[in-house]
Amino acid sequence: TQLLEQSPQFLSIQEGENLTVYCNSSSVFSSLQWYRQEPGEGPVLLVTVVTGGEVKKLKRLTFQFGDARKDSSLHITAAQPGDTGLYLCAGDEAGTALIFGKGTTLSVSS
Amino acid sequence: NAGVMQNPRHLVRRRGQEARLRCSPMKGHSHVYWYRQLPEEGLKFMVYLQKENIIDESGMPKERFSAEFPKEGPSILRIQQVVRGDSAAYFCASSPPIRGALKNEQFFGPGTRLTVL
Numbered sequence: 001t002q003l004l005e006q007s008p009q010f011l012s013i014q015e016g017e018n019l020t021v022y023c024n025s026s027s028v029f030s031s032l033q034w035y036r037q038e039p040g041e042g043p044v045l046l047v048t049v050v051t052g053g054e055v056k057k058l059k060r061l062t063f064q065f066g067d068a069r070k071d072s073s074l075h076i077t078a079a080q081p082g083d084t085g086l087y088l089c090a091g092d093e094a095g096t097a098l099i100f101g102k103g104t105t106l107s108v109s110s
Numbered sequence: 111n112a113g114v115m116q117n118p119r120h121l122v123r124r125r126g127q128e129a130r131l132r133c134s135p136m137k138g139h140s141h142v143y144w145y146r147q148l149p150e151e152g153l154k155f156m157v158y159l160q161k162e163n164i165i166d167e168s169g170m171p172k173e174r175f176s177a178e179f180p181k182e183g184p185s186i187l188r189i190q191q192v193v194r195g196d197s198a199a200y201f202c203a204s205s206p207p208i209r210g211a212l213k214n215e216q217f218f219g220p221g222t223r224l225t226v227l
Contacts, residue, residue: 030214031213031214033214033215033216035218040220040221040223041220041221042114042116042201042218042219042220042221043153043201043218044218045215045216045217045218048213048215050213088152088153090153092213092214095214096143096155096158096165096166096214097143097155097158097166097168097169098143098145098153098155098203098214098216099155100145100152100153100154101152102150102151102152103152
């Protein structure tokens, strides 16, 4: 079974700081998705990366897929309190089930 | 709003009762997935269905749990004779019938929080 390790597990920063969240696996995924989940709600899809080395930007968020398609990172520039939430990465296993990491809980205080 | 719908949002059952969770996929989506999220754990895959077919149920417990996605109506996840360990958030996700190469984008509903007393 493929596993996804996310780090750090918890992150508490001040508004305006930059941060990077990591998602690592020993296995190769055909695609990887990042979600953000708020308490009491379902995960909301942020981005899907498919090609090794791919970089995608979503406003202040930058997502990168590792060259070997085993790892990914999410970088947030100038974090804001509205970025607070649980960030989840999920790897595509053969086009059916997504394998989820346990997530990084981000808290941004003003 | 054509998002994934789940109901009820909250469900309380006593041990031994049955729980029925419903999921209506996004408009135009024909693939449905069910996941379970336990406290302090990540989302775990349970079952993958297409209309009238179970494609992959490798993540679903063999006993007490069943799922269906009929030709008409929502997908149903049924848990019979619930136990306290079934308390969790259950999420449904859907994806479109034709997906681009190497993509498996899944869109999630708001979840059903099941509490077993």
